[in-house]
Every structure is written in structure tokens, then in C-alpha cells.
Amino acid sequence: xxxxxxxxxxxxxxxxxxxxxxxxxxxxxxxxxxxxxxxxxxxxxxxxxxxxxxxxxxxxxxxxxxxxxxxxxxxxxxxxxxxxxxxxxxxxxxxxxxxxxxxxxxxxxxxxxxxxxxxxxxxxxxxxxxxxxxxxxxxxxxxxxxxxxxxxxxxxxxxxxxxxxxxxxxxxxxxxxxxxxxxxxxxxxxxxxxxxxxxxxxxxxxxxxxxxxxxxxxxxxxxxxxxxxxxxxxxxxxxxxxxxxxxxxxxxxxxxxxxxxxxxxxxxxxxxxxxxxxxxxxxxxxxxxxxxxxxxx
Amino acid sequence: xxxxxxxxxxxxxxxxxxxxxxxxxxxxxxxxxxxxxxxxxxxxxxxxxxxxxxxxxxxxxxxxxxxxxxxxxxxxxxxxxxxxxxxxxxxxxxxxxxxxxxxxxxxxxxxxxxxxxxxxxxxxxxxxxxxxxxxxxxxxxxxxxxxxxxxxxxxxxxxxxxxxxxxxxxxxxxxxxxxxxxxxxxxxxxxxxxxxxxxxxxxxxxxxxxxxxxxxxxxxxxxxxxxxxxxxxxxxxxxxxxxxxxxxxxxxxxxxxxxxxxxxxxxxxxxxxxxxxxxxxxxxxxxxxxxxxxxxxxxxxxxxxxxxxxxxxxxxxxxxxxxxxxxxxxxxxxxxxxxxxxxxxxxxxxxxxxxxxx
Numbered sequence: 105x106x107x108x109x110x111x112x113x114x115x116x117x118x119x120x121x122x123x124x125x126x127x128x129x130x131x132x133x134x135x136x137x138x139x140x141x142x143x144x145x146x147x148x149x150x151x152x153x154x155x156x157x158x159x160x161x162x163x164x165x166x167x168x169x170x171x172x173x174x175x176x177x178x179x180x181x182x183x184x185x186x187x188x189x190x191x192x193x194x195x196x197x198x199x200x201x202x203x204x205x206x207x208x209x210x211x212x213x214x215x216x217x218x219x220x221x222x223x224x225x226x227x228x229x230x231x232x233x234x235x236x237x238x239x240x241x242x243x244x245x246x247x248x249x250x251x252x253x254x255x256x257x258x259x260x261x262x263x264x265x266x267x268x269x270x271x272x273x274x275x276x277x278x279x280x281x282x283x284x285x286x287x288x289x290x291x292x293x294x295x296x297x298x299x300x301x302x303x304x305x306x307x308x309x310x311x312x313x314x315x316x317x318x319x320x321x322x323x324x325x326x327x328x329x330x331x332x333x334x335x336x337x338x339x340x341x342x343x344x345x346x347x348x349x350x351x352x353x354x355x356x357x358x359x360x361x362x363x364x365x366x367x368x369x370x371x372x373x374x375x376x377x378x379x380x381x382x383x384x385x386x387x388x389x390x391x392x393x394x395x396x397x398x399x400x401x
Numbered sequence: 402x403x404x405x406x407x408x409x410x411x412x413x414x415x416x417x418x419x420x421x422x423x424x425x426x427x428x429x430x431x432x433x434x435x436x437x438x439x440x441x442x443x444x445x446x447x448x449x450x451x452x453x454x455x456x457x458x459x460x461x462x463x464x465x466x467x468x469x470x471x472x473x474x475x476x477x478x479x480x481x482x483x484x485x486x487x488x489x490x491x492x493x494x495x496x497x498x499x500x501x502x503x504x505x506x507x508x509x510x511x512x513x514x515x516x517x518x519x520x521x522x523x524x525x526x527x528x529x530x531x532x533x534x535x536x537x538x539x540x541x542x543x544x545x546x547x548x549x550x551x552x553x554x555x556x557x558x559x560x561x562x563x564x565x566x567x568x569x570x571x572x573x574x575x576x577x578x579x580x581x582x583x584x585x586x587x588x589x590x591x592x593x594x595x596x597x598x599x600x601x602x603x604x605x606x607x608x609x610x611x612x613x614x615x616x617x618x619x620x621x622x623x624x625x626x627x628x629x630x631x632x633x634x635x636x637x638x639x640x641x642x643x644x645x646x647x648x649x650x651x652x653x654x655x656x657x658x659x660x661x662x663x664x665x666x667x668x669x670x671x672x673x674x675x676x677x678x679x680x681x682x683x684x685x686x687x688x689x690x691x692x693x694x695x696x697x698x699x700x701x702x703x704x705x706x707x708x709x710x711x712x713x714x715x716x717x718x719x720x721x722x723x724x725x726x727x728x729x730x731x732x733x734x735x736x737x738x739x740x741x742x743x744x745x746x747x748x749x750x751x752x753x754x755x756x757x758x759x
Contacts, residue, residue: 139532190735197734207723208724211723211724211727218716329663333536371550378537381536381537382525382540386528386529389529389533390533
């Protein structure tokens with residue numbers, strides 16, 4: 105039993121890591137209707153910039169601030185150069201543009217910082233919590249709990265930003281209806297730039313967390329592929345959905361890996377999350393918390 | 402002045418409905434086919450035929466398949482490479498396990514198996530739409546590759562999971578040189594492109610387009626949603642499957658499942674976006690662009706190196722290539738969202754009036 109709890113808890117905490125990446129997708133989709141495939145490479149770019157700066161002997165917080173500034177610049181530039189000319193294009197065109205962006209970002213980050221993998225240390229050891237393993241024989245990594253805490257804080261900050269500030273209200277207005285928001289005088293372009301900058305910030309957090317876990321390397325871009333099932337399960341428009349989706353995907357994936365994997369020869373984590381998400385979609389085609397889509401002729 | 406339809410009268414329905422109603426177009430198509438069938442295999446050198454032109458044709462076919470699904474029926478799919486993998490591995494198994502099967506029948510069988518899988522993975526499209534569906538098709542991509550990797554039957558229990566395409570012959574004539582492989586590919590691609598062109602202007606094709614433009618409206622006017630969507634998935638997967646078989650037999654020779662990763666799916670998707678969504682010609686233009694552009698970039702980087710007399714490291718070159726490639730895709734989407742096919746159309750319209758402005 106304690107093994108089962110350990111598996112589920114490990115899965116839930118891994119799910120939090122997925123949710124961190126999925127959050128970036130949700131932010132941008134909510135505010136601009138763009139499915140930002142480049143979120144994965146933004147995570148990579150942020151993590152690589154951060155780790156390269158710290159390896160050059162920079163102070164941790166200074167490096168964090170500079171990387172954040174770089175992400176804001178990238179976000180604003182993307183809005184300027186890529187999205188503004190593509191206003192009113194169908195979603196598939198926007199999706200393709202962000203796939204093109206993936207190439208640019210990956211090429212740029214490796215051109216600037218080289219392509220060798222880096223290790224990343226934050227001073228939080230990735231070891232099991234002692235008292236938990238002693239008392240109940242459950243191994244849960246300290247770092248995983250830290251990541252969950254960070255994700256919690258991040259969601260709280262985002263919720264505050266969305267619910268309580270002027271910018272947040274504008275963001276929600278834009279998400280509801282671009283034209284109506286424009287009509288009441290909300291500067292759409294500013295809002296989009298802000299959203300991309302915030303998404304860059306989320307990418308930085310996700311990148312640092314994943315970087316500590318798996319090392320900062322090119323494979324970090326595939327993290328986006330892990331976040332996609334989380335996204336469709338939770339619904340593109342919902343921050344809560346990203347978290348809940350992440351937890352469901354993380355837990356079910358771990359459980360399946362441990363109990364189902366040996367039966368079919370292992371390696372099922374590449375597709376299992378997608379199948380889980382598909383099953384949920386068959387019941388709720390817009391994901392758990394997505395906006396209900398009403399078709400009218 | 403040369404390209405003008407003045408004086409070409411249509412006096413029968415057959416004339417009115419033919420594929421290329423303008424004489425000049427017909428001449429151009431025939432000339433193009435003659436060049437492709439006769440001049441290219443005679444004049445092209447081995448490297449060009451086997452490493453560039455054959456894969457270009459194969460990828461055009463895959464792009465055509467994806468274009469039927471995404472461009473005509475409006476169902477965005479990110480799993481084209483998975484269907485190619487099924488086509489390749491099932492054609493291999495057909496040749497292996499059915500003695501004396503003609504190679505073209507094996508290709509068709511590979512395509513049919515891909516179509517069957519396409520039907521299964523097309524089922525969610527009845528309920529899920531748009532981007533949700535696109536992500537759902539990724540399930541197909543990952544699951545199929547996993548299955549081919551894990552289930553030994555597909556690769557005839559070879560320890561590395563790699564298969565080697567068997568020798569091909571048609572009516573006793575061996576297909577083993579780059580030129581003959583090219584001709585086989587060209588023949589299959591030409592026939593299937595013609596079929597697609599005709600299919601898309603039939604009732605089926607019109608039903609696809611109605612579903613693409615608005616599926617609720619289409620079902621209101623009596624287009625069976627299930628049949629149309631599943632048919633689109635099946636036909637598209639069939640094309641991709643045959644393309645995969647050709648990819649294995651006429652281009653790669655030795656195939657591992659890793660040849661059909663998500664990257665290939667994206668490349669095929671890029672082809673139809675750059676070429677033109679919902680256009681047969683666009684599939685070919687897009688495939689040509691994606692195949693030839695990296696070669697051009699490579700040449701250009703060498704040229705710059707000799708010009709400036711500097712040595713660029715391999716990493717710098719490949720990363721700059723990625724940057725240029727990505728920017729170019731974005732540039733294309735901004736400047737011409739309808740793709741190269743639209744540019745070609747505009748050029749033809751201009752040509753009709755040339756040299757007069759109106």
C-alpha cells in the first residue's frame with residue numbers, strides 16, 4: 105500500500121511539473137487565441153540562458169533577473185514581429201507560425217550558448233524526505249515538494265494578477281472578446297506583449313525546475329510534448345484545468361508505468377498520457393474546464 | 402501574350418469539365434511529364450536522382466495525403482509520419498509473408514493497412530474538433546511508433562528493429578538502379594496525384610470541403626458527417642501509407658522506426674502550409690521547397706565561407722540554418738498565408754493579361 109501511495113504521490117508531483125509548462129500555453133491561448141507551440145523552446149531558451157549566466161559566475165538572483173528581462177524582450181519581440189502581422193488569420197496559420205518560431209528560438213539559444221548539456225543546482229537536494237521514509241516508508245523527493253510549492257505560489261500569483269489588478273481585468277476582457285475589448289479602449293497590442301512576457305516568466309520557472317530535474321539540454325524542448333495532453337485534458341482556456349490536468353496525467357501515467365508497463369514491454373510513457381487525455385475528451389470534447397463551444401450555422 | 406484562352410471555345414460538357422481547360426496548360430503538363438519520365442532519368446546523375454528527386458516525389462505524395470485531410474477536409478493532423486511508418490512496415494511484411502506478391506500490390510496493401518489505422522484514429526474527430534483534435538492525432542504518432550518498436554512482428558524480429566527493403570522487380574524487370582526507382586516512384590505519384598485531383602472535384606471532394614468550411618452547416622444540408630470525416634482520414638492515410646512504402650523501398654532502403662518521428666510529420670505539415678493548404682499543386686511546390694531549401698542554404702553557407710574566407714563550425718551552420726528556416730516559414734505565413742500555390746495562381750492571372758495592365 106505504501107508503495108502505491110508513493111507511486112501516486114510521485115506521479116502527482118511529476119504532474120505539477122507538467123502543469124508548470126502547460127500554464128504557459130494556457131496564458132497565451134487565453135489572451136490571444138494562439139496555440140503557442142514554441143512554449144517548449146521558450147522553456148529551453150530560458151533555462152539555457154539562466155544556467156549559462158550562472159556558470160559564468162553570476163549571482164543567482166542577478167542571473168534570474170537578467171534572464172527574466174531577456175524573456176520579456178523575446179515575448180515583446182514575438183508579439184511585434186510575428187503575431188501583429190498575423191492578426192485575424194485562422195488558428196492553424198498561427199500554430200504554424202509558432203512552430204516556425206520553435207526553430208528560431210532553438211537555433212538562437214544554441215547559437216548563443218552552445219549545445220552541450222549543463223547541470224543545474226539550486227541547493228535543494230533531490231533526495232527523499234527522511235522523516236517520511238522513516239515513518240511510513242514512503243519515498244518522496246524533497247525537490248519535488250519544492251517544485252510543487254513553487255507551482256502553487258506561481259498559480260496564486262497568476263490568479264491574483266488575473267483577478268485583482270487592472271491588467272488582469274484587461275487580460276480577461278481580451279480573452280473574452282478581442283473586438284469588444286478594443287471597443288472599450290483596451291490596447292490589444294500592449295496586452296498581448298504583457299501576456300507573452302508573463303508566459304516567458306512562466307517558461308523561466310518551468311525551465312529552471314525541469315533543468316534541475318533533468319539537466320539543461322536540448323531534450324528540454326520535448327517537455328512541451330508532455331504538456332500537450334495535460335492541456336487538452338484540462339482545456340486550453342483554464343489555468344485550473346492545467347493544474348488538475350497535470351495532476352491527473354502525472355498520477356495516471358506513473359501508475360500505468362509501474363503496473364501496466366511491464367505487461368506490454370515498457371516505454372508506454374510516450375503515448376499513455378495522450379490516451380488518457382483522449383478518453384477524457386470523448387466525454388468532454390473541450391477538456392475538463394474548457395469553454396463550452398456552441399456551434400451555430 | 403502566349404498564355405491566353407481567347408478563341409478556345411468549349412462546345413461539349415466534356416470539354417467544359419476537363420482538368421486543364423486551356424490548351425497551353427495541357428501542353429505544359431504533357432511537356433512536364435515528358436521531361437520527368439524521359440529527360441530526367443537519362444540526364445540526371447545518380448546522386449541527384451536517388452538523394453534528392455526521389456525523396457522529393459515521395460514527400461510530395463505524403464504532403465498530398467495530408468493535404469486531403471487537412472487542406473480539403475479541414476481536420477488538422479500531426480500524425481502523417483505514423484501512417485508513413487505503417488505503410489513502410491506493412492509493405493515490408495507483405496513482401497516477406499505473402500510469397501510472389503507483386504511489389505505494387507504490397508505498396509497498396511501497406512497503404513490499406515495505414516488507411517485502416519487511420520479509420521481508427523479518425524474516430525475521435527467525430528467528437529473532437531480543431532486544435533484538440535490536432536493534439537489527439539499526436540497520440541497516433543507516438544502510439545504507432547511505440548508499437549512498431551515494441552512488437553517484433555513488424556520488423557520480422559530483427560534485434561535492432563531495422564528492416565531492409567527487399568529487392569523489387571516488376572514483371573521480371575529488376576528495380577534496383579536510382580533511375581528505375583525514380584521511375585517507379587514517379588509513376589505511382591503521377592497516377593495518385595491524378596486520382597486525387599479528380600477525387601477532389603467529385604461529390605466526395607465537395608463533401609470534404611463543405612465539412613472543412615463548416616461542419617455543422619454541412620451536416621444540416623445532409624452530408625453524412627461520420628462517413629465523410631472517416632473517409633477523409635482513410636484516403637489521407639492511404640496516400641501517406643503508400644508514400645511511406647515508397648520512402649522505404651525507393652529512397653531509404655534500410656528503415657528504422659526512428660525515420661518516421663514527429664519531425665517528419667512536421668516537415669510534411671510545413672510542406673502543405675508553404676505549398677498551399679487545399680491545393681494539389683501546392684503539395685508538390687511545398688515538398689520541392691522543403692527539400693531543396695536546405696540544400697540551397699548549405700550551398701549558400703559554403704559560398705559565404707569562401708567569400709569571407711572564414712571557417713564556420715558545423716554547429717554554427719546548422720543552428721543558423723534552423724534560424725533561417727524558421728524565420729522563412731514565419732515570413733511566408735505573414736506574406737502569403739495561402740502558400741506558393743496562390744502565388745502561382747496570381748502569376749497565371751497576370752500572365753493572361755501580359756503585356757497589358759488590364
